[in-house]
Amino acid sequence: MQETGSIVKKAFGAGSKSEHDGVFLVTPEREYVLRRRGGNPFRDPELEKLVGKKVRAEGSVLGDYTFLLSNIEVLPNL
Numbered sequence: 766m767q768e769t770g771s772i773v774k775k776a777f778g779a780g781s782k783s784e785h786d787g788v789f790l791v792t793p794e795r796e797y798v799l800r801r802r803g804g805n806p807f808r809d810p811e812l813e814k815l816v817g818k819k820v821r822a823e824g825s826v827l828g829d830y831t832f833l834l835s836n837i838e839v840l841p842n843l
Contacts, residue, residue: 767823768792768832769840772799772815788812790822790832797832815839 770792777787777798788809790797799812799822815837823836 766825767821768797769821770819772812772818772820774813774816788816790820796830797826798830800827800831800833802833802835 768790770790773789773791774786775789777789788799790799800806801809801812804811819840819842821838821840822832822834824832824834827833
């Protein structure tokens with residue numbers, strides 16, 4: 766699956782034991798929590814470097830809202 770969107774950091778899991786600031790892929794249709802295979806699900810410095818960027822992401826959707834990356838390309842700002 767391929768999605769194009771912006772990377773943002775915001776609260777995830779409010780009120781739960783898993784509450785933390787997460788990195789999200791925001792597309793025109795929906796939002797996904799972004800994960801890398803082998804990356805820390807609570808804090809991934811590699812994903813945090815992408816905050817504020819527009820990207821083309823390839824990967825698979827796990828459950829209802831998690832996007833597991835297999836490849837990501839930063840797109841130029843227009």
